[in-house]
Amino acid sequence: MSQNTTPSLDAVLNANTLEETFPDYEGQLIDTIADPPRKANTVPATDVLPDELGDLLENDLYSHQAEAIRELQSGNNVTVATSTSSGKTWVYTLYFCLQKMQNPDARALFLYPTKALSVNQERKVNDLFDQLGIDAVAETYDGDTKDDRKKLIRDRVDVVISNFAGINQYLDSHMKWRDIFKNCELMAIDECHTYTGVHGMHVAWVIRRLRRLLDHYGSDPQLVCSTATIGNPREHSEHLTGAEFEIIDEDGSPHGRREVGFWQPPLQETGDLVEELEEDEILPSMRRNSDEEAAGALVHLAKNDVQTLMFTDSRQGTEIGVKRAIEAARSHPDGKYIDVEPYHAGLSKRKRRAVENQLNAGQVDGVISTSALELGIDIGSMDATVLAGYPGTRQSFWQRIGRAGRGTTDSLSVFVPQSDAIDQYILNNPDYVLEENVEDAVIDLSNNPVYAKHILCAASERPLTEADTKWFGPRDRLSRAINMWQAAGQLVGDLDRGAQYNGTARPQSGISMYATTDEQYDVRQVDGEIDMEPLDKERVYREYHPGALVLYDGDQYEVQEVVEDRINPYVTVERSNSANYTQAIHNKRITDLDVERSYDLGGGYQLCAGMGTVHINYSAYNVIDMYTGEIVEPMIPIDLAPISLRTQVMWIAFPREIVSRVLNEIPRSSYLQPEDSGEFASMGEEEYTLAGGLHGGEHGMIKMAPLELRLDNSDMGGLSTLHHNEVGSPVWFIHDAVEGGVGFAHSVYENFQSVAQRTVERIDNCDCERDVGCPACLMSSQCGNQNEPLHRPAAISFLRAALNKVEDATTG
C-alpha cells in the first residue's frame, strides 16, 4: 500500500506543490514561469582588500562587489546594477573603509530615496564599520534629526546619510557643511532607478548644485550609484550626476530556483449560469475578489512555515489584507496560529522597525506591505512573495519578486491579478513581464522649467559666474535663464560679476521634489493617542474624509473631522468597531481652459495648448464589507472641495460628425457593451464604444509620448470625453501632473503629428489583436477608470482622422 506522497511546501517550494496542497483547489494556477538557479561567483576578499580588512570578513566577496571595488580603486565612478540583497551597500561601505584607512579625515555622503531606507542602512553601514574595526561612524541627517545632533553630525560624523529633498534645503547653508564638503571623498546614490521623471530631473539638478559646492570647497568625490534592474543603467547614472560611470551588472550573488505562479481567482459560486459561459465570456467581476484570494495564498504559505511577503498597492490594502488573512486563517484546515503584520510608510517608525526586525529574525509568518518594502530595506530574505496585482512596471514586478529567496534555496512567488484589464492581460500573456524588456529610467535635462528653478537656487547658494557653465551650461542656456530671471526681478548681476538671487522667499522651498503637495496633516485621536506619521493632502481627501473607516496598525478608526483652516491642518479620528471599510469615488474634470496656442486644422478639428485646471473630486464614498467585498451603504456624499491643479494642458477637439465616421469605420461586431451596474451603465453600446475610442486615443498618446520625447508618462495625465462643456465637442486632453506644468503636454502639442503617427502604428500593429487592446498598446496602470472602456479600432479611427487633418493642414 502506498501512501499519497504530496510533498509539503516547506520541503518543496514551487508552484506545483502549491497547487497540490492548496485547500479546495479550483484550478487557480494557470501558468508558471521559472528562473533556473544561479551559483554564487565569489572572489576572496583579500584579492581586492588589504589583508587586515579582508581577513575580518566572514565570507568571500561576490564577483560584482570585487569588480566594483576594483573599478573604484582605479579612480572610476561605478554603477552597480545587480539584484536586491546582492550586497550593493557593501561596495561603497567597503570602499569608504579603504579611503578612511588612507586618509583619516575622509568623509562621505550616502544618499537614499526614503527616510526609512536611511535609518535602515545606517545600522548596516555601522555594523560593517564595527566588524572591520574601522574608526568611522555613519549617522542620518534629515527632517527627523534632533536639533542638538545637527551640528555634531555636520562637523564630525564620517558618513552623513541623507536624502535629496533634504540636500535641496541644506545647500542654502553650505558654510555649515564646509568640513564635510571639503573632505568628501565618496558620494553614494542608492536605488538611483527611483529618480525618474520630474522627480528625477529635480534630483539631477540638486546633484549638480551639490557637486558645484563640493567643487567650491575643493573636493571631487568618487560616485557610486546602485540601481535595480533598469534598461539603461549607464545612461541613467550619467544623466543623473553629470559624471561618467563604469557599469557592474554581472551579478555574482546566488539564488535558488525561482518560480512565479500566475494565480487566477476562481469563479464565485453563482450556479449554472456561470458554468454555461464560454471562457472569454467570463468577466473578472464574476471571480472571487483578488485581494481575498491573495490573502488566501499568503495564509496557506504561512501555515506551511513559508515566510511570505505580500505586496499590495495601498496602505489600506495592507491593513484590510491583514484582516482578510486572519479570516482566511480561521477557515484554513491547518489550525496552526500564524502572525501576519501590515507594513507601510504611514505606520510609526517604531512599528515599522519592529516589523523589519521580526522579518529579519523570522519571527513573523507573513507581512503585507506597500511598495515601502520594495526598496532595499534590510529585512533578510523571504521564502515566498505574493503580488496582489501588477505594480505597473516590469522593473517593480521583478524587484518585488526578488525579495523571495534565501541563499540558494528555492523560492516561490505568486502573482494574483486584479480584475483590472492590465492584470488580466498579463495573466494571459506572462511573457510580457520577462525581464529582457525592463523599462528605462528617464530624465530630461533639457526641460527648462525645472532647470530654471534650480538656477535660482544655485544663484542663492553662491552667485553664478562663468565658471558655473561647467555645471549648468552650455553658457548660452545659462545666460538665457539668468537674463529671464533678471527681467523677472528674481536675479541681479550677471555672469561677469556674479548673478545673485534677489527674490523674497527661499527658492529652495519653491522646489517640489515630489508630485504631491507638501502640506502635511497630523492625525489626532479624540479618544486616545494614535502614533501615526502625518498624511499628505491627497491621501486625506481620498482616504481620511469625514466618515471614512480606516484601519491603522490593525485597529479601526472613523474619521470625525478634517480641520484645514490653519497652518498645521489635522484630521481627527475615533476608535470604531465595524467589519466595514470605505472607498471614495472620484471624478476628474478639466475646467478654466486658457488657450495659449492653437492650430485650426479645419473642418471642426482643433489642436490647442494652454493652461487648465484639473480637478479630482472625491465626491462620495461606499461603505464596503471587509470580508465579502459587498457594498453595504452606497454613495454617501463627501463634503470636501476638489483637489485642483492648475497646469499645462493640450487637447484635440473633434467635430461632432466624427461620431458617424468612426462608427462607420469599425465593425459592428466589435462594439463594446457597458456593464449593467457601474458608471457607464446608462450608455448605449455605440456611445460606450466611441468613449472607448477617445479614451484609447488619449491613453495611446500618453503611452507613446516618451518614445518621441524624453519624459516619464507618470508625470502626465489625461481625460477624454464625448462632450466637454468648454470645448463643446468630443475631445481628449493630456495634461502635466505637477502644479504649473513643466512642458510635457505642450511638447506633445508641438510634436503632435509624430506622436500621433507613432501611436497609430503601435496600436494598429499590436500583436494582441484585441478590440480592447493590451498594456502594450492601450492599457495603462495609471488609469483611474480600470482601463474601461478602451476600444482599439475606434482609437485608430480617431487618430487617423486627426492625422489626416494635420497632414492636410501642413501640406495644403
Added chain:
Amino acid sequence: MIGLTVLPEVTMQRCGGNQLQDIVRYFDSDVIFTPNRIHEPFLSTELDDSVHVMTQPLNSGEPIEIAGDNDIQLVWVSTPADLETLIQNTQQNLRQESSEVYLLSDQLAVSVNLIDLEARLDGLAAYRDTLAERNAVGEFTHLTIKANPEYRAEWQGVDVQGVMPSANEQQGISYAGIAHFELQSNGIVGGKTRKLERFGLRAVDQVGGTRIETLREANIHSRQDLSMSSVKKISSLSGFGQTTARTAIESAQVIEQGEIRKASGASLPEGKPIFIDIETDGLNPTIIWLIGVYLPDQDGRYMPFIETDPDKPDVALEAFLSWLAEFGRDRPIVAYNGWNFDFPVINEHIADHCPRYLELWESSYRFDLYDWAVKKNNATLPGLTNKLEDVAEALGWEPFDTGLTGAEVARLFQRYAANPCPATELDWERHKRYCEDDVRALAHIYNQIKASTNRMTSSGGRSRSSNKNSTSQGTLSDF
C-alpha cells in the same frame, strides 16, 4: 513725498475697517489705491479726508492726477494716448520747475515663459514708442499694478517698478499683503510690504480668524479693547483657555502701550556689545561694501568700514576684522536678525576672501537680538511688527529718515557696480548715515530691553514673528 499704499483685491476682501485704519496710521498713507471701484464706499466711510482714495479709473481719455505738490506728482495713465498727453503737459511745465513724475498704470505686465526661458513685459512696445517719440524714455518712474512690489527692472531704458502684492505668482508667494511706497522727489522709491494679518486685532498673538469672530461677538473690536480686558473675561470665551487669554491680552498691551516685556530669567550678554549692520549688493551678495560698527561705551563712537570699489570685496571686511582682532575680541557682536543675514554672509565672505580670520570670527560671541527676543521668546517687543524700525520707533527712537530701504540700497549699489560712473555713483555719506541710523536704533532697542523691568506674565506660546514669518526670508530692510 507721496505715501502710496496699494491693497490688492484679495486683501480688500478680508480687510476690516479697524485694520484699514491701522494700516493708514502705520504707513502714514497719503493715497490708498485698490483696483476695484466696488470698495470705494467702504474706504471713504472708514477713512477721513486726509487720505485720498483711488480705484482703477475707467478710461477717461486723459491722464488723471492722483496726488502731487510742487516737486512731485503721481499720475494715472490708462492708455498710451494718455501717456502722450501727459508728456506734452510735463514737457511744457518742465521749463518752469523741475518735478519728479510717477506714472501709475496697468499698461505694463511682467510675465515669464519658463519653457522658452523668456521674460516679457507685455505692453512695452506701444508704451515705449510713445515715450521715444517724445524723447522721454528715461524720464519717469513707471509704476505698474501688473507686477509685484518687489519688482524693479529696466526695460530698454524704461524704469519699471511693480506695486501690486501677488500681482504675479511667478514672482513670489501669494498672500494677502499691502504694499507701501514713499515716492520721493529724487526718484527713490522706498517700498515696503506687510501682511494683512499684521494689522488690527489680528496683530495680537494667538488671535486668528475664529478667535477674532469670538472677540467681536464679545464686543471687543480693537487691540485697545483687548488690552483693557481681564483674563477672566477672555478665558471664559469659547476657544480661549487661561494661557491663551493671558498671552493675547499681554500681546495687545505690549503693542498698545509700546513697552517691552521680558521673560523671567531672560538676560542679555555680559560685556560691552559691538553693534553691527552690513550693507551689501543683495541678499546673496557678491560684496559687503559697508560694515557699520557702533560702540555706545566709547562715547557712542560710530565706525563705518567702507569700500566703494565693487571689484574689491575683501577690503571693508578685512578692515573690520583687523579692527575686531585688535580691539573687539571677546566682546559680544550684536546684530538684528543676524543669524538670518549678517552673520552667515560675513562668515561666507571671510571664507572666500580672508580665511585667516575664519577662526577669529567663528569663535567670536555673536548675538542676534531678534532671534533672542522673538524666536527664543525672551522678550515681547512693541510695534506692529518685529522689524527693527517698527520696534525702535515704538520705543521712542526717532529715525533719521533717509527714505532708503535695504533693498533699495542694494539695488543702487548693483546699478553702480554694473556701470561705475558719476551718474550711478551712490551718495556714500548718505549711506553711511543710513547704516549708522540702523545700528543706533539697534543699540536703542538693546538698551531698552536691558533697562526694562517688565515681566511677561504669560509663558507666551510662540511669538508673533516665528509663527507668521516662518516661510519668508524677508528683505534686507525687514529687521
